[in-house]
Amino acid sequence: MIPFVDLKSQYASIKPEVNAAIQGVLDSCAFTLGPEVAAFEQEFATYSGAKFGIGVNSGTSALHLALLAAGIGPGDEVITVPHTFVATVSAIHYSGARPVFVDIEPRSFTLDPTKLEAAITPKTKAIIPVHLYGQPADMDPICAIAKRHGVIVIEDACQAHGAEYKGRRVGSIGDMACFSFYPGKNLGAYGEGGLVVTDNPEYTRTIKMLRDWGAEKKYHHVLKGYNYRLEGIQGAILRVKLRHLEAWTKGRQMAAARYDQALKAAGAAVPEVMPYAKHVFHIYAVRTPNRQQWMDALQAQGIQTGIHYPTPVHLLPAFADLGYKAGQFPHSERAAAEVLSLPMFAELTAEQTAEVSRAIGQLVVAA
Numbered sequence: 001m002i003p004f005v006d007l008k009s010q011y012a013s014i015k016p017e018v019n020a021a022i023q024g025v026l027d028s029c030a031f032t033l034g035p036e037v038a039a040f041e042q043e044f045a046t047y048s049g050a051k052f053g054i055g056v057n058s059g060t061s062a063l064h065l066a067l068l069a070a071g072i073g074p075g076d077e078v079i080t081v082p083h084t085f086v087a088t089v090s091a092i093h094y095s096g097a098r099p100v101f102v103d104i105e106p107r108s109f110t111l112d113p114t115k116l117e118a119a120i121t122p123k124t125k126a127i128i129p130v131h132l133y134g135q136p137a138d139m140d141p142i143c144a145i146a147k148r149h150g151v152i153v154i155e156d157a158c159q160a161h162g163a164e165y166k167g168r169r170v171g172s173i174g175d176m177a178c179f180s181f182y183p184g185k186n187l188g189a190y191g192e193g194g195l196v197v198t199d200n201p202e203y204t205r206t207i208k209m210l211r212d213w214g215a216e217k218k219y220h221h222v223l224k225g226y227n228y229r230l231e232g233i234q235g236a237i238l239r240v241k242l243r244h245l246e247a248w249t250k251g252r253q254m255a256a257a258r259y260d261q262a263l264k265a266a267g268a269a270v271p272e273v274m275p276y277a278k279h280v281f282h283i284y285a286v287r288t289p290n291r292q293q294w295m296d297a298l299q300a301q302g303i304q305t306g307i308h309y310p311t312p313v314h315l316l317p318a319f320a321d322l323g324y325k326a327g328q329f330p331h332s333e334r335a336a337a338e339v340l341s342l343p344m345f346a347e348l349t350a351e352q353t354a355e356v357s358r359a360i361g362q363l364v365v366a367a
């Protein structure tokens with residue numbers, strides 16, 4: 001049995017540290033926000049090359065509050081890609097703005113900058129490139145176009161903790177960046193969590209208020225806010241795990257390199273790392289026109305796989321009201337039909353990657 005992710009083996013490797021961190025919060029009773037969250041915010045901002053970090057209760061909340069802090073709301077348009085997790089688009093919807101899609105560049109699975117300018121209108125207020133699977137979007141042309149049109153860039157870095165674009169960490173490139181600490185992420189909480197990083201003190205001040213009922217100080221509510229606070233226990237756990245993140249990223253990259261070598265030799269379509277990128281392999285997605293057959297065959301051999309994501313957001317029933325039709329974003333639609341995510345986690349062994357690669361090699365030969 002080769003699982004898709006293995007949170008148990010990771011916990012086993014850090015159990016005493018994590019348990020002590022949780023005990024510390026239990027002893028202090030600082031259950032929401034508090035000193036562990038404040039320390040984690042600073043440590044993660046520094047790690048990402050940003051000045052400020054604001055912890056919230058999910059990556060979705062991070063995106064929502066980043067949009068609100070930038071003053072985005074009804075009547076505005078926000079550009080993103082359809083080949084992403086639905087949360088990117090839901091957060092735009094929460095803000096009251098209209099999501100506008102631009103297709104992906106098919107090798108990187110990220111926003112195609114050559115298609116971006118045509119989507120900008122006088123109503124466009126922000127662009128949300130998604131660093132999908134752990135690979136940054138092509139940020140230089142995206143930021144140049146944004147600057148020319150006076151719109152902001154919010155990085156959706158929910159899958160890309162520690163990834164780099166031309167040597168710069170994601171989180172240090174756009175006006176703001178949003179991270180998720182959902183348990184299966186490269187840096188995962190033991191529950192829900194998220195964070196916004198930015199160099200902008202005004203955005204920081206506004207997001208800090210919005211996550212905690214819009215309060216400037218206790219019971220003085222200057223904004224209509226939310227209960228989006230990050231829990232103390234999650235802050236303490238994330239501090240422990242952040243210390244291991246670079247080693248875990250190396251583990252993922254080594255697993256990806258082993259897959260690359262074996263799968264290329266077998267003739268499978270492996271993920272491309274763009275010349276500008278340090279890819280952190282949250283997801284290792286191969287492409288195949290015979291996906292269902294591959295999934296079934298791998299499952300029969302005890303190998304778990306996933307699909308990220310089977311339907312591009314413009315074709316999901318929830319967003320039918322946006323009025324998009326099949327055929328409008330062909331690269332996103334094709335990716336959604338062909339991608340297959342292989343087991344990927346830091347502790348994946350050479351035997352396991354060899355076993356998965358051997359099983360895929362047989363499928364390539366049979367095709």
Ligand SMILES: Cc1ncc(COP(=O)(O)O)c(C=O)c1O
Nearest residue numbers: 058059060085087088158180182
């Ligand atoms: C690309 C992307 N954006 C946003 C999110 C939302 O994060 P969360 O699940 O923490 O709300 C996720 C993760 O689930 C994601 O993968």
